[in-house]
Amino acid sequence: MCEKNMSFLDHFENLEDPRIERKKLYPMSEILFTTLCAVISGAEGWQDVENFGKSKINFLKQYLPFKNGIPSDDTFRRFFRAVNPKKFQENFLNWTNSLNLEKGEIISIDGKTSRRSHDKDQKALHLISAFASEARIILCQKKVDGKTNEITEIPNLLNWLDLKGSIVTIDAMGCQTKIASQIINQEGDYVLALKGNQSNLHDEIINYFEQAKEYGDNGTDYEIFKEENKGHGRKEIRKVFVTDKIDFLPQKKEWKNLKSIICISSERIVNNKKSTENRYYITSLSPLAQKLGKIIRNHWSIENSLHWVLDVSFGEDQSRIRKGNGPENMAILRHCAINMIRRYKSKRQSIKGLRKQAAWDEKILKGILDMAS
8 A cells, every 4th residue: 555645755746757748657756766765775777776676666566556567777767867957956955945954053065076977978977065064964966067167056056055044164166255245145154265266365364374373372363272183093183273363354355254264284193204284264253263173174074974975885986877867866866865864874874784774674765765754
């Protein structure tokens, strides 16, 4: 008997089916649901999806009729190549918003390229994602035409988000005056990394901290927080320097609500070899060194908790899905699966291990699907 409460699929009801009406042997809801379950359970390609559907047809029939059975891999392939990814993304956003997640205050924005998704007629897929760093939930994503075009698309991504009370962290590519203003206008705050793309501002801040460290007074000219980590023959000392005494900056008025500047000084000792690195940031937040250090550290969780998971646990970089809209639509389904799995799993479980368990144990798969509402 089919379950009536299919809240996840309800959010995709208005997705336009690209197929010719007389050829719709398999309902769109069944194609979407089979693919989602297959991706949760470890599927990486269309043949995997077909094989999963055929082996789990009795489980799938608990949710939807499947009167004509499971489609072939070609049916899945053609469907996802043709579906409008912009509409698919809008439905994903509606679904995540419906979950009423406690996303936390830090939203990290970063891009990732799916390296093997290129074809002779199209570039590799590059997505920028908004990631709730504390909850480790993907809020939305947007396709861009390569890394250099992130600047033009980040504002569009921000428009999809409720930023009130949130802190947005972006790497140096997104350190733009218009982006900072947009975040403030949407009632958020920002922490933006600085590099050569803002060379004059970057140089001014470098010069300030070099002099402050040598001649300044802690607690008067700047605040400092220090932490030390050891393990596996490695030692790291991180120092966070921050000040709100920034009237000396000629560029201050160009950056809306700019309050503080930051230097993160990292010293690493590995096998008795020492290396040092300084990174610089601007922020609309007050100069609280410990808090800002945590925020900046959390930004990089998008690398470990999203990009690394997509590559290692989902095999995204090795995916052979290349044609049409297939790569982008499959990326969105992977993000759906990650969000559900993250809501279900315990701290000790790995995502890769839980995907295997979902393939083996239908109770676990059902539990993960229950996280969709």
